[in-house]
Amino acid sequence: MVKRTPLIAGNWKMNFDHLRSIAFVQKLGWTLKDAKHSSAEVEVVVFPPFTDLRSVQTTISSDKIDLRFGAQDLSPFDSGAHTGDISGEFLAKLECSYVIIGHSERRQDHHETDEVVTAKTLAAVKHGLVPVICVGETSEDLEKFGAAAVPVGQLRHVLEALPADAEIVVAYEPVWAIGSGQAATPQQAQDVCAALRATIAEVLGADQAAATRVLYGGSVKAQNIATFMREPDVDGALVGGASMDIDEFSAIVRFPQHVTTV
Ligand code: PGA
Numbered sequence: 001m002v003k004r005t006p007l008i009a010g011n012w013k014m015n016f017d018h019l020r021s022i023a024f025v026q027k028l029g030w031t032l033k034d035a036k037h038s039s040a041e042v043e044v045v046v047f048p049p050f051t052d053l054r055s056v057q058t059t060i061s062s063d064k065i066d067l068r069f070g071a072q073d074l075s076p077f078d079s080g081a082h083t084g085d086i087s088g089e090f091l092a093k094l095e096c097s098y099v100i101i102g103h104s105e106r107r108q109d110h111h112e113t114d115e116v117v118t119a120k121t122l123a124a125v126k127h128g129l130v131p132v133i134c135v136g137e138t139s140e141d142l143e144k145f146g147a148a149a150v151p152v153g154q155l156r157h158v159l160e161a162l163p164a165d166a167e168i169v170v171a172y173e174p175v176w177a178i179g180s181g182q183a184a185t186p187q188q189a190q191d192v193c194a195a196l197r198a199t200i201a202e203v204l205g206a207d208q209a210a211a212t213r214v215l216y217g218g219s220v221k222a223q224n225i226a227t228f229m230r231e232p233d234v235d236g237a238l239v240g241g242a243s244m245d246i247d248e249f250s251a252i253v254r255f256p257q258h259v260t261t262v
Pocket of ligand 1: 178179181217238239242
């Protein structure tokens with residue numbers, strides 16, 4: 001069976017200017033080093049705002065910090081008359097490894113449809129960035145359709161357009177759990193993550209499904225991460241609020257040390 005390296009991702013959203021991002025990344029680097037963190041055991045990725053990316057890139061490279069980083073969005077286009085947009089080509093030049101696509105805040109604030117999310121995912125793959133495709137249901141969806149139907153439909157739309165060998169990460173983020181302090185239960189997360197993996201198997205094949213990391217996101221904290229990571233289909237977490245606190249985020253990254261005791 002393929003071993004999926006757990007992935008802990010910190011989505012800073014619209015927080016931290018570039019000066020704070022430098023201090024944060026340096027401190028996170030020291031903290032993880034002191035804790036003897038190894039990225040072979042748990043991969044850690046931060047997602048700063050666009051204006052911080054160059055600073056984060058140079059800090060990570062000059063201080064040799066064991067961290068990867070990505071952007072929170074990208075344009076579906078490569079270049080041209082798209083004022084305010086950022087091309088995947090630029091992100092790749094900045095050594096971004098990942099890019100978040102279709103976060104519920106973008107689906108809401110910028111009316112991003114499944115078509116837009118699909119076009120952005122294709123752009124990411126084209127430029128060698130690993131898309132972190134976010135899917136999730138609102139509380140109204142949950143009541144009407146149950147937990148899995150909406151996220152599975154959102155994911156299927158993207159997968160059907162993808163080359164079968166594209167590396168992707170999927171993040172299940174129930175909208176009602178984001179920033180609410182009310183996380184899904186580990187069982188709810190497991191059920192939807194398993195349904196998402198089954199969809200990957202159906203559309204892209206069993207090997208892709210076995211290799212793809214499926215994350216849970218929504219009010220993840222140091223105190224609940226271990227309960228999610230015990231679930232067989234949860235391969236990591238997309239963390240918002242708690243990713244901006246060094247102690248909290250590094251405790252989340254160190255979940256293997258408390259996975260059996262919580
Ligand atoms: P939260 O955000 O951890 O603050 O709930 C998660 C996210 O939006 O990715």
